[in-house]
Amino acid sequence: MxxxxxxxxxxxxxxFKAAEKAAVRNLFEEFGLGECTDEMIARYSFINEIWWQRLERNEITKPEVLNGRFRQFFGEYGIDPDLAEKFNQRYQLALGDTIVxxxxxxxxxxxxxxxxxxxxxxxxxxxxxxxxxxxxxxxxxxxxxxxxxxxxxxxxxxxxxxxxxxxxxxxxxxxxxxxxxxxxxxxxxxxxxxxxxxxxxxxxxxxxxxxxxxxxxxxxxxxxxxx
Ligand SMILES: [Mg+2]
Structure with a gap:
């Protein structure tokens, strides 16, 4: 029993996907990064999962995950990777804005x-x-x-x-x-x-x-x- x-x-x-999508979308606007399309969100989501799985295998640390995923994502779309840290700080709180x-x-x-x-x-x-x-x-x-x-x-x-x-x-x-x-x-x-x-x-x-x-x-x- x-x-x-x-x-x-x-x-x-x-x-989580709903919260993730809303958070990334809203922060793209806040940071003046233009539109974040569904295709970009899907790509980000994929990158994010890969980074978390590396953490589960103890290959990297959590701060490396949190910033690294955005560095990679930004890099792929021609956005300054150095924005990653600041973006992630806002993202942590933004994730709690959408409860589904x-x-x-x-x-x-x-x-x-x-x-x-x-x-x-x-x-x-x-x-x-x-x-x-x-x-x-x-x-x-x-x-x-x-x-x-x-x-x-x-x-x-x-x-x-x-x-x-x-x-x-x-x-x-x-x-x-x-x-x-x-x-x-x-x-x-x-x-x-x-x-x-x-x-x-x-x-x-x-x-x-x-x-x-x-x-x-x-x-x-x-x-x-x-x-
Ligand atoms: Mg889960």
């Missing part, structure tokens, strides 16, 4: 409050996630929030989960589930931590090999069947 849910935020509880819930995530988390323990487990930055979790109301619903930047280690590394297990009440790993959209950080992290894994796959992608995925859900409402 699951007593504890570890929720990923970006792309799971919240629609995935499925009925707010209502789902709210309805589970008191029935199971719920925690946020996120690799997002403290600045962005703090603003986002407050604006979305999740900060009041959760029993705790674990951010990699505060822990000093990213999902999927086991080092991320040590402080989580020390803090949460449930000590039986088989009663704890991690729910997330990322195979490389959430599912791999759950495997490393020896807890139950639940892949949120709304696009119904093919189930890949090499992962222990205990549950697959295409809609967050399916979480009730695990409890």
């Amino acid at each position: 699951i007593t504890t849910i570890l929720w990923d935020v970006d792309g799971t509880l919240l629609d 819930y995935r499925d009925d995530s707010y209502e789902i988390v709210k309805s589970l409050k008191g029935k199971v323990k719920q925690y946020v487990v996120s690799n997002g930055t403290v600045i962005a996630q703090t603003k986002k979790l407050k604006a979305s109301g999740f900060d009041e619903l959760m029993d705790g929030i674990f951010l990699s930047e505060e822990i000093g280690c990213e999902k999927p590394n086991i080092g991320f989960f040590g402080p989580v297990f020390e803090t949460i009440e449930e000590k039986r790993r088989s009663q704890i589930v991690i729910v997330g959209d990322s195979l490389t950080s959430d599912i791999r992290g759950g495997m490393n931590a020896g807890i139950v894994t639940c892949w949120y796959d709304p696009e119904k992608k093919e189930i890949p090999e090499g992962y222990r995925i205990d549950h697959v859900i295409a809609d967050l409402h399916e979480i009730y069947s695990l409890i």
Whole structure:
């Protein structure tokens, strides 16, 4: 029986792509960089994912990700790469300006409050996630929030989960589930931590090999069947 849910935020509880698109678009205007087309946003989004995956593999540091992705993106479109740092600083806050819930995530988390323990487990930055979790109301619903930047280690590394297990009440790993959209950080992290894994796959992608995925859900409402 699951007593504890570890929720990923970006792309799971919240629609990250919507927030990302609005933030980049608005900042292009603010910085006087002209129009940021859908094609450019898609390219940025792709570049961003590659940089985050390098962080998950511990190849680079988070500041390198945050600035490097924009340096690469700007470089490809003839924009001064030196703008990256300033742009990223504004971007961290701008990400929290657009809150779009995935499925009925707010209502789902709210309805589970008191029935199971719920925690946020996120690799997002403290600045962005703090603003986002407050604006979305999740900060009041959760029993705790674990951010990699505060822990000093990213999902999927086991080092991320040590402080989580020390803090949460449930000590039986088989009663704890991690729910997330990322195979490389959430599912791999759950495997490393020896807890139950639940892949949120709304696009119904093919189930890949090499992962222990205990549950697959295409809609967050399916979480009730695990409890
Ligand atoms: Mg995610």
